[in-house]
Amino acid sequence: MPLPERKIEHRIGVQTPPEVIWSFISDIGGWPAWNPLYPKAAGELQFEAVLDLEVAYPGQPVRRIRPTVQDWIPNEQIIWTRSVLFGVLLRATRYIEIEKLGDANCIFSNGEIFDGPLFYLFGRKRRRSIKAGFTAMGEAVRAKAEAAFRSASEAST
Numbered sequence: 001m002p003l004p005e006r007k008i009e010h011r012i013g014v015q016t017p018p019e020v021i022w023s024f025i026s027d028i029g030g031w032p033a034w035n036p037l038y039p040k041a042a043g044e045l046q047f048e049a050v051l052d053l054e055v056a057y058p059g060q061p062v063r064r065i066r067p068t069v070q071d072w073i074p075n076e077q078i079i080w081t082r083s084v085l086f087g088v089l090l091r092a093t094r095y096i097e098i099e100k101l102g103d104a105n106c107i108f109s110n111g112e113i114f115d116g117p118l119f120y121l122f123g124r125k126r127r128r129s130i131k132a133g134f135t136a137m138g139e140a141v142r143a144k145a146e147a148a149f150r151s152a153s154e155a156s157t
Contacts, residue, residue, distance in 0.1 A: 008127060009111030010134035014142045016149040018075040018098040018106050021141060023148075025078065025096060034144050037137040045072045051080060057133040060126070067094060075100075090116040104149070108141050110134050 031041040043051030067080040
């Protein structure tokens with residue numbers, strides 16, 4: 001019997017090319033300057049690299065996590081994983097995705113898939129807090145990317 005899983009995700013439309021978003025999403029160390037979900041962040045986008053992050057879900061204490069980068073594709077996605085409680089009882093796969101729709105618009109998605117028998121310990125309040133954190137990150141991405149794209153467009157005219 002497969003282990004149960006739970007996905008929490010936020011998606012938002014952004015009026016920029018994916019490259020604009022990637023320019024600051026790929027700079028993990030720069031996240032604290034604009035990203036309300038990660039007030040401290042360090043690490044490099046390299047396969048199997050360990051990131052050092054503090055995650056600040058609304059209404060919860062700030063927690064330090066050390067996920068491992070599993071995959072990344074420039075202008076498209078970043079995926080990392082972390083295991084909790086011996087790596088068997090709860091595993092989290094975090095993803096950030098940019099889906100190009102046109103020359104100057106895309107969908108920014110960020111979410112996490114939890115699997116393992118202990119995901120049931122995530123009560124409704126904690127799931128809402130995680131979703132609120134992903135929403136805050138998505139809105140921050142949109143605001144930063146659209147402002148940068150507007151500024152670059154105005155400078156080129």
